[in-house]
Amino acid sequence: MTGRQLSSSRSALGRGGTAAVAALVLAAGAVPLLASEARAGAKDDPAGLTLPAPDRYTPVEDTLYLAGDTGYLHRRETGDGSTAPYQWRGYDGTERTVENFTGTLPGQYGHYAAGTDVLPVPNGASGVVQLRDPATGESTALTVPDGQYTAASFGNTVLTFTYNEVWQVDKLHILRTTDGVTGDITVEPPEGLRFDKQPVLAGDGRHVLVRFLHAYETGLIDLATGSLTRIAAHPWTDDPIKLQAALSPTHIAWYQQGSGQARVVRRDDPTGTQTTVTVPTGPDGTSAVALAGDWLLTSSRVPAPGLGGPLYASPLDGGPARTLLAHAQGDLAQIPGGGAVVVGGAASGDWAVRRVETAADGTPALRTLASVPARPAVVRGISLAGGHLVTRELDSAAQPAYRTRQITLGTSPEAGPRSALTTAPLNDAYGQPLGTGDGGLLHMRYDSAAQRDVLVRTTASGATTETLPFDRPAPESSGLGLRDTDGRYALYGGGNERVVIDLDAPGGAAVVQSVNQSAAALWDGDLWTTNGAWGEIESRDLATGAVTQLSVDADCQIMDMQAVGRWVYWDCLMPNSTGNPAEHPFGVHDLATGKDISLPARGKLGNGFVVTHDKSAGELRLTDFHTGTATAPRVLGSLPALPGVAMWKNHDVDKFGGDVAWLDADGTAHAAPSGVPGRPVTVDDPR
Secondary structure, eight states, X not given: OOOEEEESSGGGGSTTHHHHHHHHHXXXXXXXXXXXXXXXXXXXXXXXXXXXXXXXXXXXXXXXXXXXXXXXXXXXXOTTSOOOOOXXXXXXXXXXXXXXXXXXXXXXXXXXXXXXXXXXXXXXTXXXXXXEOTTXXXXXXXXXXXXXXXXXXXXXEEEEEEEOTTSOEEEEEEEEEETTEXXXXXXXXXXXXXXXXXXXXXXXXXXXXXXXXXXXXXXXXXXXXXXXXXXXXXXXXXXXXXXXXXXXXXXXXXXXXXXXXXXXXXXXXXXXXXXXXXXXXXXXXXXXXXXXXXXXXXXXXXXXXXXXOOEEEEETTSOOOEEEESEEOSOOEEOTTSOEEEEEESSGGGOEEEXXXXXXXXXXXXXXEXXXXXXXXXXXXXXXXXXEEEEEESXXXXXXXXXXXXXXOSSSOEXXXXXXXXXXXXXXXXXXXXXXXXXXXXXXXXXXXXXXXXXXEXXXXXXXXXXXXXXXXOOOOOSOOEEEEETXXXXXXXXXXXXXXXXXXTTSOEEEEEESOSOEEEETTEEEEOOSSTTEEEEEETTTOOEEEEEOSOSSOOOEEEEXXXXXXXXXXXXXXXSSOOSSSEEEEETXXXXXXXXXXXOEEETTEEEEEETTTTEEEEEEXXXXXXXXXEEEEEOOXXXXXXXXOOEEEXXXXXXXXXXXXXXXXXXXXXXXXXXXXXXXXOO
């Protein structure tokens, strides 16, 4: 590895520096602060960054049910998972809730209120349907006769069907109320054909296009007279459910999923010459069609989660298709007067309900009707090392991933562009990021087949290697065994077992040191640990094996350690062996002066400060001790405790740069300078 910019006077305490300073302290007592640190001053109000959560990759679903000439019916996904209401939104922007509507999506069983501005609202189980104009609230009651079942509605007309004695659909009925009297026009299938159990393909206030039990023909029914015109469908397979269709004022179009062609005929001559239109298809085939002037619109569904396939427009008279939207939901709502309503955009942040209409030159054009704001992504883990801010994002992309950006704090704080490092485990207990200070990252994953924890190293360029810290079967644990990193070394373990892994060892990563102590930390090629005696700590040179022992003012067995620059932090985590609370349960040892500094609270060590998450107060607090005396903690920001048994890492201290980062539950990331004096120095990784 090359050198890194590290915060603190680390160069003064490099290879062999620990032993030299310890000897000097024992011989001469206190050592004054380095002049460079004494001169450096902190800003009174250091500038930080607030970075909102990225957009969720999957757009908010806004399901279209139908489009009329004055508006459209839809339901938009709610943020809390509750059932969304049916909403009628006018093209003028007005919106109102439609109570008691029970319609289904086109292509499912039932095809209610297609191609009109009137919605059928059932009146309980009475058989009475209220045909309601959502714009005005006015409605007309229509009673469905016993033995008839509703298939669809079109304006003030309701289409029903009846069964024969073996539960086959034998007839359709056109119901319409005039002066309080419901008329019933019976429609029988042509000889030799039967209506499908899901008979409606498309319709509007004038006609309805129906399926038969076989896909070779469709039928166009005049809703005024009940007359039926047979249209040859020319399917590629005898499956009527795969047929999709659309009616515009001038044309009838139909398409069978899995085919590469649609067929179009003029509406005023349904038995006339048919035109074949080549349409682009997605991985699952085109799932919806609509018409806008002399253009055929097609969209396709993709497996969730996803953005949807493109929205294409293909000219009816031949020629290449145009891409109107990079991504669109697979539901197109045909407008009876021409054009369609679609939901889509370039990405979730660009999602909107849009109207496809024809421009003055006859080409298709888009008009935005309503934006569909994106939901924030779920962010569960943060790391800050060497100015590289890494977030573990579960759904900001098609797969969970670590995203990194370079940040600069101070007078003119800024954040560079986000980029992907590598994929991330979904389980919150695993995958918590640990930055290496040079743009790289370490994290853990669990190999369920091998029953082992796996240490994953990702470099700044995205290259990934994997190591088994313990090459023995183990149950799936908390995944929190990744403790520390420094240059080429990583510290891993659980319970009272810790191992140091040399990630750059010849022949591949290898364990180079192990201790039976929970207290362990890495800094500048040294492993800091304890021999188990009260107040005793030691550093082990990982290159030479040399051990330097020191005593600190801890009247208990040290269970946790951290090291940054000249500072070594200890924490007993529990009462002393007498069962009484320790007088000094945690503190910091200054390697430059030999002085021990008492702290008001335990926390995460930085260069001359410690950061504490006060969960009861919901605050992140910083204690400055760089002068040799701990100051009163000051609040960096609000940070409520994690809910329940959540284990993800919601704050971090940049031990290589001196800044602090934390993560709100809503995915908002914050970064702030510590305000503690220090100067960056360049130190090569130990070899």
